[in-house]
Structures are given as C-alpha cells and as structure tokens.
Amino acid sequence: MDDTELLTASEQKMDDASTENLAAAGADSPSSDDSGESDSDSEDEAESNRQIETLESELSANPYNYDAYVQYIKLLRKTANLEKLRQAREAMSAIFPLSPSLWLDWARDEASLASSDKVPEIAMLYERGLSDYQSVSLWCDYLNFLREFDPSVHGYTSDGISKMRSLFELAIPAAGFHVTEGNRIWEGYREFEQGVLDSIDEADVEERNKQIQRIRSIFHRHLSVPLANLSSTLNAYKAWELDQGIDLDIESDDLSKVSHQVAAANKKAQQMYSERAHLEEHISKKDVSDIEMFQEFMNYIKFEKASGDPTRVQAIYERAVAEYPVSSDLWVDYTVYLDKTLKVGKAITHACSRATRSCPWTGDLWARYLLALERGSASEKEIYAVFEKSLQCTFSSFEEYLDLYLTRVDGLRRRMLSTRMVESLDYSLIRETFQQASDYLTPHMQNIDSLLHLHAYWANLELNIGKDLAGARGVWDSFLKKSGGMLAAWHAYIDMEVRLGHIKEARSIYRRCYTRKFDGTGSEDICQGWLRFEREHGDLETYDHAVQKVMPRLEELRLIRLQQESTPVKPPAGLKEHNSQKSTREKRKAGPNVEEESLAKRQKRKGQKVNEVEVEGQSETVPNTKSVKAENRKAANSNKEETEDVKPVKPKVYTDECTAFLSNLSVKVQEEDIHKFFSDVGGVDSIRILLHKDTGKPRGLAYVDFVDDEHLAAAIAKNRKMFLGKKISIARSNPKKGKKEFIRRGNEGSGSSKDASQISDKAKAPLGGETEGEMRGNEVKMRGKNTFAVPRSVKPLGYTTPKPSTDETPKSNDEFRNMFLKK
Structure with missing residues (x-):
C-alpha cells in the first residue's frame, strides 16, 4: 500500500470541512454534477460495505486466511472505520x-x-512491528516519530538523549548494514547528535568538544561500512570537518589528511561494496520470477557466509525473510545458522519465535524453538506454553508430531537430571507427555519403527528415572495390545527383561507370542529365538519344554508356507487355446491309470502344462518304472499315425547348469528389474519368473541363467541384499541334486499315512520317470500335494558344487539293468 493513501488527521479534517461547506453551499441550489458525484460516492460506499461483509464471513469461517485479512484491512482504512480497523489488525497480528x-x-x-500522552502506546506498536521484521523504513519512521512527538526527545533531556542513542545503536546492526538503504539509519543518527550539539551552550566548551568527537566517531564508523554512495558520505564528512575548522581538501578524493585508520577502513569498505554490487543488482530486479529472486537471495547469503562476518550474514537473512516470510526452508536455514554461530542468546529464541509465527505448519521450526528455549535456560512455564501451542498446528506428517513429543521429553529428561536446574520437575511430566503421544499417534502409526522407539524410550525412562518396573512393563503391555503383530516390539520387551535378569518373565513373554503370526519369517524367528534363549539362559527341563512347544509350531509354519506357495502356475494364453480343443467329456475320461493313456495325448497334455506344476496322484505305492517305460514304447508304436497328426507344443528345456534361484521377490518384480539388479554382475543370459496358475501373477520366485560360473558366483554374493523393498535370497540351482532328493523323500514318506498321501509326480511320471518339473528344465522339485519351488543349492555346511564333468558318457538302459541285477 502506498504511503500516499494515508491521510493525516489535519488532512482528514480539512477534507471533512470542505465537504461540509460544499454541502451547505449547495444545499439550496444543488447542481446536476454535485448530485452525480454524491450518487457515485454512495454507490462506492455501498459496494465497499458489501465487500467488507463478505470478507467478515470468510474470516469467520477461516481465520487463517492471510490474503482475506489484508484485503479486509485495506477496505476498512478506505471507509475510515477506525474501531473495526483496530480489531482487525489486532486479530491478524495475533495469528x-x-x-x-x-x-x-x-x-x-x-x-x-x-x-502526546499516547506516545508510549504508539511506540509499542513500532516495537511490535520491529519484532516481526527488521525493516529500514520501519526503523526510520519509528525514530522520526519519537524525535517529533516525544517531549523528552525533541527537548533533548538526558533521558530522551539516552533513549534515542540506545535505539540508534539497536538499529545499526538490525538495519544499518543494508547495503542500499542503511545510509538512512546512519544519517538519522548523525542528525540527532547534531541537534544535541546545537542544544549545548556555546560557553560549555568541554561538553561541546565531547559531542563533536561523538559525531566524528559516527562518521568514522559509517565510512567503514560497505554501503552505497560512500563517496557522498565522505564528502559530507569533509564538509563537516571543515565546519569544525579542519580542512580535509573537500574537492579531492585524497585521504591523506584523514587519519590512516579511517582511510584504510573506508578503502576496504568501498572494495567490499564493489564485491557486492552485482549481488545487490540481482536482488533488485523487478522483471524476474519469485523463484529466480529467491535463488538470488540464497546466492547472496552464501557469499556472506563465505565472507565470515556474522553481522552481515544476519543482515542479509533479515532482508530475505522480509521478502519471503512464508518460506519454511529459508527460516530453517536461518535458525540453523544462528545455532551454529551464536549458540545461545535471545537472538536465537527471537528468530525461532518469528519463524514459527511465519511458518506454523513446519514441525522442525517448533522443535528448534523448544531447543533454543532450553539452551537459553527458559522457565518450564514458557517452554510448556510453546510446546502446547505447537500441538495446535497442522503438520504434513505424524512424524513431525512424534519429533515434537520426543523433543519435549528430551528436554524434560535433561533438565530433570541436570545439577544446575533451579526448578524441580516431577517425573509425572514425562509420563504424561509419553501417554499423550501414545494416545494420539498409535492409531495413525501402527507397526512403525519410530513409534516402537517412542515406547522403548518410555519404558527405559520408567526404569531409570521413574524407578518403576511395573510402569515399564505396563508400557510394553499396553503397546502390544495395539501393535501385537510387530515382532520387534516383542523382542524389545524380552530384551528388557533379560537385561534386568528376569529370566522367568522373559520366558513367559515367549510363551505368549510364539504362536502369533508375524510378517515374513517373523513367526519362525520368534520360535528360533525362544530356543536360543533357553540354550543361553534355561536348564534342560525348560529347553525340552521349549522344543516340545516350538517344533510342532515350526512344522505347522512350514506346511502353511508350502501350502501358500503351492498354487500352480497359470499357463500362457496360447497353451490355453490349444488345450481348449479337448472337450470336457474327453477330460472326464482321463482316469488315474496313466499307463493306458496314449502317447499323443500325453504329449499334448505336456504341451498344455509347460508353466504348470501339479501333483495328480495320492497313491501310497510307487509304480514300476520299468513297466511304465515298456508300456510307453508299446503305446508309441501303436499310435504312430496319431502322433503324426497331433503336433504338441514342445517346451523349452532348461538344464539349470549355471542358474541362480531367487526367492522372496516382490510380486511387482519385472524382468528388467532383475536385469538392473544384476547389472553390476553382468552375464545374465535369461530370466524366468514363476507365475501362479490361477492368477498369472508372480509368485516371488525366479530363475536367472548366467553365461558362466564366474558371473553366477558374483550374483550369489548378492544374497540377502535389498531388492524392491525386500531382502531376497539367492542360491545356485542344482537340478541333479533336486532329483535325488525328491526320490529319497518320496520313498521315506511312505512310512506314514500323512506322508504317503504326499507322493510326488516323480512316482507317477508318464514318460520314463520324468516329471513335468523336469521337462521344464528341472525348475522345481515337488513334495506331495504341495508344488513349492525351492533353491536347489541348500547344501550342508562346507559343501562345494563340483564342476560338471564333460567326458562322462550316459549309460544305456542295459547298463542300468545290469547294475540293478548285480545288487
């Protein structure tokens, strides 16, 4: 708003008087022009009143509408509604x-x-304004107001002179270093001191000489500051010295007659100004965007920081925050700098207070404010008031609220343990703060590590400061009621009891949680943790008891995991179309007797299920492989013509000789993601991601073929690395060992009814004992009804994978028959 919009009291009275006179003069004979102006004024006033009512409604609904307040105040000034204007300004300044x-x-x-009796109240308004922003214009207006309206100042009483000198000394570091406008502060200071000199009696030579020396000192200080128009200041100084009877050659730039220190300081100041002139030019441009201007300010700040003068750095920061008062990043940067340079002091707390008023939505600024108050030894009442005020603000994340609660607790703990603390604080303050934080944050931050940290911190302080074991246990019990699915919380509770030597209590916690369901491998981890606990802390009886409890649970978890991951893989769309040629009636005819099934149909079925692993039989006995092979040969001869007509799709066979098996993959993984993950290893030949049969979605498992063993070894070295948010497992695929392991487990399982029902396809393979998993390149090994792909590199400790032999000749059927007959 321009200063020309402001009407002084006398101007207002003159306008009112002229209006009244004009109305009186034209009351008897109003002209058409007068009536037109009157109607126009009344319409403008009505429109302004409507706008005021609208803005009042908006502010009533949302008192934090900054722009609405500015417009509201502008309209009230225009209508000269002083009472509403004062109320609006007070309401806005409170927010x-x-x-x-x-x-x-x-x-x-x-x-x-x-x-004149209202001078202190108006001076307080100026003080309030300067507490928000250190403006050169506001400082000059304040000082000029006092010189004009304060009787003690313009009367040059000792109190008035002392007051003004104190204010000028405050204004110099706050606004006197403003490169382009700071001259106004220095010139005003000299003018005031010159007035003091003129008020001193000519006969009091000693007092006049002291005052002359004071003005000379102000000149010298002014000339040492890098400001615009220093040459004009130097000429003014020479002219003033000439009035005092000292000729400094005013027509020349020669400083030889000036003291050496003043000349050197002035030369340095001019050099400093030259270094900053281009920066001042950049931040004074009018045709640039706010973003560009903000960056120019940041460049200026960086330059001043490199120069190493904290006063100048603060000055440019103050100019920046006056231009961009709602930039939270700028305020954070400013307060961080003050913390590093000033450490303690009112300047930091004052800056933090202004920052939180300008950007109340930034939790980091409130946390810095609390820390600044603590460093400044503020009272508990003052710190608590700021903390409560911070909780009324709206932040962008609950993490910011958590940080505020933790900052508050940190301060209470430090002051409670400090020997220099004057106030006596009760531990209940910490407990209440923790309880408030837990009640507010737990519904919004369940199963988050930071919330776990809060409760661990709370339980620790209950033990160490509150000396309340029951209270610490209550913290964990309360937290686990709400976040019982968080494995780390149970571990932290158990660790606390073990650390305190309470073995029985720790064992009881294991009993409470070992049957719970946790994410990932958490359920297995807690069971294994109980066993380790009993090995380290228990006796044989407690260990046996833990084994009796844990082992069935582990087996149950194993079966559940297998069942979850045993959903058959969905075949490709092309194979589905091929399969659709077979009618439903023909599918029903296909019985469990695989030996009577024609070779063509078996080949056709194999092509349909390339990407599908299934277990068909529940038989307890293993069929004779030899008879199956003979029957297959017979069927092949008898159905030669049929096989010529039906040409099944032949799946690609993978040997898995140089393959890595990947598990615990993200369901969102794509081939390009795996390529990128192994980009530092290289040598990737092909990638196979296993899919669910019904959904066609990834199962979290994949095979990656490499060109040689060297690249494969480098890939296996990345085992347990994080990949798309999950810690993946990488092992070498070993198809030969997978076949042997499958046959051994299939035969061993015939001992019980449960295991007998889980005989795999290996026992009922239609072609030469070859399972469909083997026809796909031995991608999986099967176990009963569950079709679960597992790495074939799970070997005993110390086992090394032998290099494949290149000169081994496959044995014929007769050679195998002779081997068995010998046995």
Missing part, C-alpha cells in the same frame, strides 16, 4: 506476523490521531 508495510500503516494511522 500472523504482519509485513513491514502493514505495521507502517498501522503505526502512522494511530500516530495521526493520537495526542
């Missing part, structure tokens, strides 16, 4: 820091209407 222009308008409006 927001007002800009320098808003404070300037407010103070000038009140000054124009106030009498």
Whole structure:
C-alpha cells in the first residue's frame, strides 16, 4: 500500500470541512454534477460495505486466511472505520506476523490521531512491528516519530538523549548494514547528535568538544561500512570537518589528511561494496520470477557466509525473510545458522519465535524453538506454553508430531537430571507427555519403527528415572495390545527383561507370542529365538519344554508356507487355446491309470502344462518304472499315425547348469528389474519368473541363467541384499541334486499315512520317470500335494558344487539293468 493513501488527521479534517461547506453551499441550489458525484460516492460506499461483509464471513469461517485479512484491512482504512480497523489488525497480528508495510500503516494511522500522552502506546506498536521484521523504513519512521512527538526527545533531556542513542545503536546492526538503504539509519543518527550539539551552550566548551568527537566517531564508523554512495558520505564528512575548522581538501578524493585508520577502513569498505554490487543488482530486479529472486537471495547469503562476518550474514537473512516470510526452508536455514554461530542468546529464541509465527505448519521450526528455549535456560512455564501451542498446528506428517513429543521429553529428561536446574520437575511430566503421544499417534502409526522407539524410550525412562518396573512393563503391555503383530516390539520387551535378569518373565513373554503370526519369517524367528534363549539362559527341563512347544509350531509354519506357495502356475494364453480343443467329456475320461493313456495325448497334455506344476496322484505305492517305460514304447508304436497328426507344443528345456534361484521377490518384480539388479554382475543370459496358475501373477520366485560360473558366483554374493523393498535370497540351482532328493523323500514318506498321501509326480511320471518339473528344465522339485519351488543349492555346511564333468558318457538302459541285477 502506498504511503500516499494515508491521510493525516489535519488532512482528514480539512477534507471533512470542505465537504461540509460544499454541502451547505449547495444545499439550496444543488447542481446536476454535485448530485452525480454524491450518487457515485454512495454507490462506492455501498459496494465497499458489501465487500467488507463478505470478507467478515470468510474470516469467520477461516481465520487463517492471510490474503482475506489484508484485503479486509485495506477496505476498512478506505471507509475510515477506525474501531473495526483496530480489531482487525489486532486479530491478524495475533495469528500472523504482519509485513513491514502493514505495521507502517498501522503505526502512522494511530500516530495521526493520537495526542502526546499516547506516545508510549504508539511506540509499542513500532516495537511490535520491529519484532516481526527488521525493516529500514520501519526503523526510520519509528525514530522520526519519537524525535517529533516525544517531549523528552525533541527537548533533548538526558533521558530522551539516552533513549534515542540506545535505539540508534539497536538499529545499526538490525538495519544499518543494508547495503542500499542503511545510509538512512546512519544519517538519522548523525542528525540527532547534531541537534544535541546545537542544544549545548556555546560557553560549555568541554561538553561541546565531547559531542563533536561523538559525531566524528559516527562518521568514522559509517565510512567503514560497505554501503552505497560512500563517496557522498565522505564528502559530507569533509564538509563537516571543515565546519569544525579542519580542512580535509573537500574537492579531492585524497585521504591523506584523514587519519590512516579511517582511510584504510573506508578503502576496504568501498572494495567490499564493489564485491557486492552485482549481488545487490540481482536482488533488485523487478522483471524476474519469485523463484529466480529467491535463488538470488540464497546466492547472496552464501557469499556472506563465505565472507565470515556474522553481522552481515544476519543482515542479509533479515532482508530475505522480509521478502519471503512464508518460506519454511529459508527460516530453517536461518535458525540453523544462528545455532551454529551464536549458540545461545535471545537472538536465537527471537528468530525461532518469528519463524514459527511465519511458518506454523513446519514441525522442525517448533522443535528448534523448544531447543533454543532450553539452551537459553527458559522457565518450564514458557517452554510448556510453546510446546502446547505447537500441538495446535497442522503438520504434513505424524512424524513431525512424534519429533515434537520426543523433543519435549528430551528436554524434560535433561533438565530433570541436570545439577544446575533451579526448578524441580516431577517425573509425572514425562509420563504424561509419553501417554499423550501414545494416545494420539498409535492409531495413525501402527507397526512403525519410530513409534516402537517412542515406547522403548518410555519404558527405559520408567526404569531409570521413574524407578518403576511395573510402569515399564505396563508400557510394553499396553503397546502390544495395539501393535501385537510387530515382532520387534516383542523382542524389545524380552530384551528388557533379560537385561534386568528376569529370566522367568522373559520366558513367559515367549510363551505368549510364539504362536502369533508375524510378517515374513517373523513367526519362525520368534520360535528360533525362544530356543536360543533357553540354550543361553534355561536348564534342560525348560529347553525340552521349549522344543516340545516350538517344533510342532515350526512344522505347522512350514506346511502353511508350502501350502501358500503351492498354487500352480497359470499357463500362457496360447497353451490355453490349444488345450481348449479337448472337450470336457474327453477330460472326464482321463482316469488315474496313466499307463493306458496314449502317447499323443500325453504329449499334448505336456504341451498344455509347460508353466504348470501339479501333483495328480495320492497313491501310497510307487509304480514300476520299468513297466511304465515298456508300456510307453508299446503305446508309441501303436499310435504312430496319431502322433503324426497331433503336433504338441514342445517346451523349452532348461538344464539349470549355471542358474541362480531367487526367492522372496516382490510380486511387482519385472524382468528388467532383475536385469538392473544384476547389472553390476553382468552375464545374465535369461530370466524366468514363476507365475501362479490361477492368477498369472508372480509368485516371488525366479530363475536367472548366467553365461558362466564366474558371473553366477558374483550374483550369489548378492544374497540377502535389498531388492524392491525386500531382502531376497539367492542360491545356485542344482537340478541333479533336486532329483535325488525328491526320490529319497518320496520313498521315506511312505512310512506314514500323512506322508504317503504326499507322493510326488516323480512316482507317477508318464514318460520314463520324468516329471513335468523336469521337462521344464528341472525348475522345481515337488513334495506331495504341495508344488513349492525351492533353491536347489541348500547344501550342508562346507559343501562345494563340483564342476560338471564333460567326458562322462550316459549309460544305456542295459547298463542300468545290469547294475540293478548285480545288487
């Protein structure tokens, strides 16, 4: 808002008087022009009133609408509604820091209407404005107001002189280093001191000489500051010295007659200004965007930091925050700098207070404010008030609220344990803060590590400061009621009891949680943890008891996991179409007797199920492989013509000789993701991602073929690395060992009715004992009804994979028959 919009009291009275006179003069004979102007004024006033009512409704609904407040105040000034104007300004300043222009308008409006006895109230308005932003214009207006309206100041009493000198000394570091406008502060200071000199009696030579020396000192200080128009300041100094009877050659730039220190300081100041001139030019441009201008300010700040003068750095920061008061990043950067350079002091707390008023939605600024108050030895009442105020703000994440609660607890703990603490604090303050944090955050942050940290911290303080074991246990019990599915919480509770030597209590916690369901391998981990616990802390009886409890649970978990991962893989769309040629009636005819099935049909079925692994039989006995082979040969001869007509799709066979098996993959993984994961290893030949039969979605398992063993070894070295948010397992695929292991387990399983029902396809393979998993390149090995792909590199400790032999000749059927007959 321009200063020209402001009407002084006398101007307002003159306007009112002229209006009244004009109305009186034209009351008897109004002209058409007068009536037109009157109607126009009334329409403008009605429109302004409508806008005011609209803005009042908006602010009533949302008192945090900054722009609405600015427009509201502007309209109230226009209508000269002083009472509403004061209320609006007070309401806005209670929520927001007002800009320098808003404070300037407010103070000038009140000054124009106030009498001399209202000077302290108006001075307080200026002080409030300067507490928000260190504006050169606001400082100059404040100082000029006092010189004009304060009787003690313009009367040059000792109190008035002392007051003004104190204010000028405050204004110099706050605004006197402003490169382009700081001259106004220095010039005002000299003018005031010159007035003091003129008020001293000519006969009091000693006092006048002291005052002359004071003005000379101000000149010298001014000349040492890098400001614009220093040459003009130097000429003014020479002219002033000439009035004092000292000729410094005013027509020349020669400083030889000036003291050496002043000349050197002035030369350095001019050099510093030259270094900053281009920066000042950049931040003074009018045709650039806010983003570009903000970056120019940050470049200026970086330059001043490199120069190493904290006063100048603060000055440019203050100019920046006045231009961008709602930039939270700028305020954070400013407060961080103050913490590093000033460590303690009112300047930091004041800056933090202004920052939180300008950007109340930034939790980091509130946390810094609390820390600054603690460093400044603020009272508990003051710190608590700021903490409570911070919780009323709206932050972008619950992590910011958590950080505030933790900052509050940290401060209470430090002050409670400090020997220098004057106030006595009760531990109940910490407990109440933790309880408030838990009640507010737990519904929104369940199963999050940071919330676990909060409760672990709480339980620890209950033990160490509160000396309350029952309270610490209550913290964990309460947390586990809400977040019982978080394995780390149970471990933390158990660790606390073990650390305290409470073995029985730790054992009881294991009993409570070992049957719970946890994410990933958590359920198995807690069971194994109980066994380790009993090995380290229990006796034989407790260990046996843990084994009796844990082993059935582990077996149950194993079967559940197998069942979850045994869903057959969905075949490709092309194979589905091929399969659709077989009618439903023909499918029903296909009985369990695989030996009577024609070779063509078996080949056709094999082609349909290339990507599908299934277990068909529940027989307890293993069929004779030899008879199956003979029957197959017979069927092949008798159905030669049929096989010529039906040409089944032949699946690609993978040997898995140089293959890595990947498990625990993300269901969102794609081939390009795996390629990228192994990009540092190289040598990837092909990738096979296993899919569910029904859904066609990835199962979290894959095979990756490499070109040689060297690349494969490098890939296996990445085992347990994080990949798409999960820690994957990588092992070498061993198809030969998978076949042997399958046959051995299939035969061993015939001892019980449960295991007998889980005989795999190996026992009922239709062609030469070859399972469909083997026809696919031995991608999987099967176990009963469950079709679960597992790595074939799970070998005993110390086992090394032998290199494949290249000169081994496959044995014929007769050779195998002779081997068995010998046995």
